[in-house]
Amino acid sequence: FFFVVMSAEARRGRNKRRSAKGLADWYVSHCKGARPAPNLRKIPMSEVMEHNTEESFWMVLKGAVYDITAFQHYHPGGVEIMLPVAGADGTSLFNQYHKWVNEESLLQACLLGYVVKDDPDKAKTAPAFLAKSMGEVQVTTASAPLKPTAPAAMSPAQWKDFRVLKKTYVTHDTQTFRLQVPNDVTPHFPVCGHIKIAATTEDGERICRSYTPIATGPGWFDVMVKVYPEGQVSQYIHTMDVGDILQCKGPYLGEFEYEPNQYTRYGLLAAGTGITPFVGLITTLLQEITVPQVELIFCNKSEKDILMPRELADWTAEHKSFAVHHILSEPECPSELVMRGHINKTQLLGYLPKPGEKMKVLVCGPPGFIKHCIPLLEELGYTEEMYTALQG
Ligand SMILES: Cc1cc2nc3c(=O)[nH]c(=O)nc-3n(C[C@H](O)[C@H](O)[C@H](O)COP(=O)(O)OP(=O)(O)OC[C@H]3O[C@@H](n4cnc5c(N)ncnc54)[C@H](O)[C@@H]3O)c2cc1C
Ligand code: HEM
Known part of the structure; x- marks a missing residue:
């Protein structure tokens, strides 16, 4: 523990920018002689999720619930980097940055209790097509039907008007747009399918261009759109305000047609908004009777570009069969635990299911990313039946 304090303090000058106080101050004021609170309790995850701000900042680490509202200002990595897991399970992110840090000892004074799953009876009464709110991004967790059942409001053959109900920034250059569907119809989209927006x-x-709906509900669906500096359609969509109309067509099946229990192992390679078709796929796979092993390799420029870090961390914590491996080409906080650079053969070898039967590798991202990945896969012995690039 002292080693950690010293090494952090040695870098104090660099850390000052991000945390006003040092770990040694925290140790003196909160750790020395601290004992666990006498009345530790079982805390439902739904209660943890309510404490997701800097004013009331709870985090689950390895099953324990901590109130880190005070600690956040002493954190050597700063507050901002922890915010994606405020009110959530931070174990995976914590381990990615510093598996070696002894949180039990440092956060003894912050321990509230242990997390428990929410009352299962509550879940039973939830609507069948459950949309789970996870901070800024809402992900529809129920499995979508295999074939698109286009509501009358939407047609693959004809452009139709959809009003923008809401727009929300999820990263510095990406917004989700909630589009209105008439008559409170809940649109169903095929897993890995997409629509076109004009x-x-x-x-x-x-x-x-093509976009992948990531959530639906009665009378709406959400698309997440990243803006490109010279991008014609993405720029246009980002100028839309609440009440404006977007023209859409679809839905369409992608290159990959999902069938339940088809594969036992999946390797997903995503870059940037290439994650969007995988959102529905992952939530669907994690509900299969025999859950397949799913390894997601997610490539981004830096930490601030990672879409849905909280959802990915939650899925990792909740499901043994799901793992995410981040690769950042220009990380802002280099760490031994986040891979750096561009995706390479060693990483594919390390994380993807080995070539074989009942396995599938899916690749989705900008054209350059797909062009980079396919030859690597072929060199590693993946045949065309074993991988599919989703290009729309
Ligand atoms: C099946 C499918 C689903 C998709 N789902 C989504 C989604 O859910 N959300 C989303 O934001 N996008 C998604 N895309 C990408 C989207 O269709 C557009 O390609 C993207 O919005 C850029 O279009 P644009 O008209 O703004 O850029 P363009 O005017 O086509 O291109 C302008 C510049 O941007 C570069 N560029 C274009 N596309 C990309 C890209 N994807 N990555 C990096 N550089 C690029 C071009 O090289 C060019 O320099 C999806 C694509 C496919 C094929
Ligand atoms: C889960 C969200 C978290 C993230 C993303 C995160 C990230 C980081 C980063 C990037 C650093 C390096 C800072 C630097 O050297 O400039 C760091 C250091 C550190 N963090 Fe965290 N952290 C998280 C949560 C926590 C928590 C809850 C604790 C409390 C136990 C903690 C304790 C520490 C310590 C002790 C260091 C210094 C480690 C060292 O120097 O080896 N972190 N963290």
């Missing part, structure tokens, strides 16, 4: 240029020309 933009009209100054010359009146209609151009369109």
